[in-house]
Amino acid sequence: MxxxxxxxxxxxxxxxxxxxxxxxxxxxxxxxxxxxxxxxxxxxxxxxxxxxxxxxxxxxxxxxxxxxxxxxxxxxxxxxxxxxxxxxxxxxxxxxxxxxxxxxxxxxxxxxxxxxxxxxxxxxxxxxxxxxxxxxxxxxxxxxxxxxxxxxxxxxxxxxxxxxxxxxxxxxxxxxxxxxxxxxxxDRTLLRAGDPPIPISDQPCFEHEQFDPLPLLIGQDNFENERKKETTAAMLKLTKIQVEMLKNEANRTRPFNDGDRVFTRYEAIAAHIWRCACRARGHIYEQPTSASLCLDVRNRVQPALPRKYFGNAIVDVAATGCSGDIVTRPLGYAASRIREAINMVSSEFVHNTLDYLKNLQDLSTLQDIHGMKTNQGPFYGNPNLGIISWLSLPLYGLDFGWGKEIFMGPGTYVCDGDIIILPGHDEDGSLIVSLCLQAGYIEDFKNFFYEDIGKLGISSMLEKSNGEK
Incomplete structure (x- = not known):
């Protein structure tokens, strides 16, 4: 071309x-x-x-x-x-x-x-x-x-x-x-650190695991080898029925003490993606793994930001776990780990994070642009993931005068572990999972992704059949 x-x-x-x-x-x-x-x-x-x-x-x-x-x-x-x-x-x-x-x-x-x-x-x-x-x-x-x-x-x-x-x-x-x-x-002063920021020693007890070094593959002391591996991208579609099946399964198998609020479709799908990635990558049971999540805080801070606040009103949090637990326990367990990370994001947490970052002498290790030059910046690849939701973004219907788009999607990206969840273009309740993984794992991931949903469908049909008897 x-x-x-x-x-x-x-x-x-x-x-x-x-x-x-x-x-x-x-x-x-x-x-x-x-x-x-x-x-x-x-x-x-x-x-x-x-x-x-x-x-x-x-x-x-x-x-x-x-x-x-x-x-x-x-x-x-x-x-x-x-x-x-x-x-x-x-x-x-x-x-x-x-x-x-x-x-x-x-x-x-x-x-x-x-x-x-x-x-x-x-x-x-x-x-x-x-x-x-x-x-x-x-x-x-x-x-x-x-x-x-x-x-x-x-x-x-x-x-x-x-x-x-x-x-x-x-x-x-x-x-x-x-x-x-x-x-x-x-007006970016609506979302800023204190001046001066509260010293880290005087701040409330937030661990800020999202800024800690990400878990490495057991036996490795850096990400250098993983960064070098060939990656490939894919876009996987989930029908409305499949989305509901995952959401229902996550809620059916939720931990006993996990509260009353049902898991959202994002939490359920992110949990499913995390489990499939751990399986496809062939982790041993003890392998630590992290799923980095990106949350919009416009309505999480007090007072809430204006609806059209122009800037970055997002904060990262990290869901962590052991690959063996993520894979072998029910879907509700992985969803609960994701929910636990999301629940941390209060107004106090957001402002504390701003102060925490302002107290740092140097931000280069937290910026992707430096990783492009030195391979030292953030890397969400094996054994980790970065799972971003575009579900609330007004992605579709952009008409410049020649009609609405026939397709929209993320541009090319080559970073292992990058995952985006976005609504289906037909706005029929379907979703798209756009992902990038190491080439050696992508086919296994696809197989697990759909096979596990298929098993949920079979299980549901059996339960219905037994109920009718």
Missing amino acids: KVVLNNSCLVQPAEPTWNGPMPLTEFDQTDVIAHVQTIYFYRPSETWLTQKGAIFTTLETSLSRILVHFYPLAGRLRWLDGARLVLECNGKGVQLMEAETDADLDILGDFTASPYFHHLIHPINYKAPIEEIPLVIVKLTRFKCGGIALCYSISHAVVDGQSALHLISEWANMARGDSLRDVPCL
């Missing part, structure tokens, strides 16, 4: 915007601070296909107008001491690119396992000075059949998923001629 770049420009806000340094919160500067990629595919009508130049012009003009309201994303990052960052609001602009390919959309198959996505995404060189890297890079690729791919690469150091989708959805609205619907809240 050959892709030719025809046009590239920096799109600046259509009107003058505030210039100056914008401090970032500790949540902005830890874990994933590189760009996160999503990709959308469209089949415009015949009318749009005759207006090739108009499509790019419409995108460029509307993007310039929307950046007046979302101007921090037109700026650039700058390093400070201790691997900390500041956002320079300078209006340098967002990169917008136009490319074409002689391939048809059909080459991508059902989109869920396409090896061609990387051709549609602009690679980012993180060895370049960070001041030179746009915070947003958008690449429009036209297919020979008239189809379109729009790939967004957006810096996670500036926004989380909720904020990124706020920008994109407002941009789509403006491209169709609508006005701004929801003004972003750009």
Whole structure:
């Protein structure tokens, strides 16, 4: 698949915007601070296909107008001491690119396992000075059949998923001629550490296991060998019935003292993924394992953040366990370990985490961008996982004037252990599990993933049959 770049420009806000340094919160500067990629595919009508130049012009003009309201994303990052960052609001602009390919959309198959996505995404060189890297890079690729791919690469150091989708959805609205619907809240002082932060010795007793070194494979003293292994990605679909089966099983087998609130579909599915990964990786019983979870705290802090808070309002927590227990005990056990981690995230925990991070001398070991250069940053691979939920994000229905997307998914990623759970495109209650694992384990994972659900179906039918007798 050959892709030719025809046009590239920096799109600046259509009107003058505030210039100056914008401090970032500790949540902005830890874990994933590189760009996160999503990709959308469209089949415009015949009318749009005759207006090739108009499509790019419409995108460029509307993007310039929307950046007046979302101007921090037109700026650039700058390093400070201790691997900390500041956002320079300078209006340098967002990169917008136009490319074409002689391939048809059909080459991508059902989109869920396409090896061609990387051709549609602009690679980012993180060895370049960070001041030179746009915070947003958008690449429009036209297919020979008239189809379109729009790939967004957006810096996670500036926004989380909720904020990124706020920008994109407002941009789509403006491209169709609508006005701004929801003004972003750009005040990051609403979620910050104390000044000065409370010393760690004086803070409440939170262990912050999410910042501890992750478990290693027994017999290894670092992740170097695991980082080098080939990985592969897959997108696995769960029907609404399968989702309900997992949720019911997790609740049916919940530990006796686990409280009254039923497990959510996220907790049940994350538990199922964790169990399947431990089995596929062939862990011995005693192998420690961790599932890192990412939670939106907009409604968990007091007072609650504005609905359109623009930044990173997310915190990581870690569910831990022994692989043997995760695999051999019922699904409800793994779900309870995940619930236990999630329950830690109170308003006090969030503010304590901010103070904890601000007290650290150096954040580099907690940033993925350094791992790309030195292999020393966060790594959620074997024997661990990072499980992210996109279930609450407004992912679908982005119409720039040529109709809604026919498919949306995460961009290519090659990090072992990265898992994303997102709603099915048909919005029929189905879900998609997008995952990346070492190539040697992916087929076993798929087999366990569906076989275990199939066993639940057989068990349910037997119970029903016995009940009727």
